[in-house]
Amino acid sequence: MRVLGVAPGLTRCGLGVVDGAPGRPLTVTSAGVLRTPADADIGHRLLLIERGIERWLDEYQPGAVVVERLFSRYNVRTVMDTAQASAVAILCAARRGLPVTWHTSSEVKAAVTGSGGAGKAQVGAMVARLLRLDALPKPADAADALALAICHIWRAQALNRLQQAHAAARPAPALARLWKGAIR
Structure with a gap:
């Protein structure tokens, strides 16, 4: 599975691509940061982010x-x-029909370090260790994006099973209407 992690930001948007599967070694494909000028108007900055994410998705x-x-x-x-x-990141993925998942920073920290309250330095160190890198990913936004991708690779199967179970537990629409009518 190849996953693009996005640590969104208007000035610095971290991006990281990781290949792997649960229980198998992870490999970093690329990591970096899209930067936009703080003095540019919001529309231009979002357009720069969109173009950058599209390049990463293409590549x-x-x-x-x-x-x-x-x-x-x-x-x-x-x-x-x-x-x-x-x-913008969600839109770029949706345009290509790619599934999008969201994780909070505490979920990511817990998945990568074992503690939802871990600091940025600890997350960066664990990302470097998990991906067998010689140095910490810099800047921290790139490390955050890699951590997001790692978290998703490790949690994707469990999330899929949970979603399938939730969908299977929903009553059929006709049954749901009948149930609602019976309660009134």
């Missing part, structure tokens, strides 16, 4: 895309900017 042909799910209590502006970059 690396991933089978899935995983995007960091955002959470913040305090800095709404940062969350909005990051959410816009995230939406």
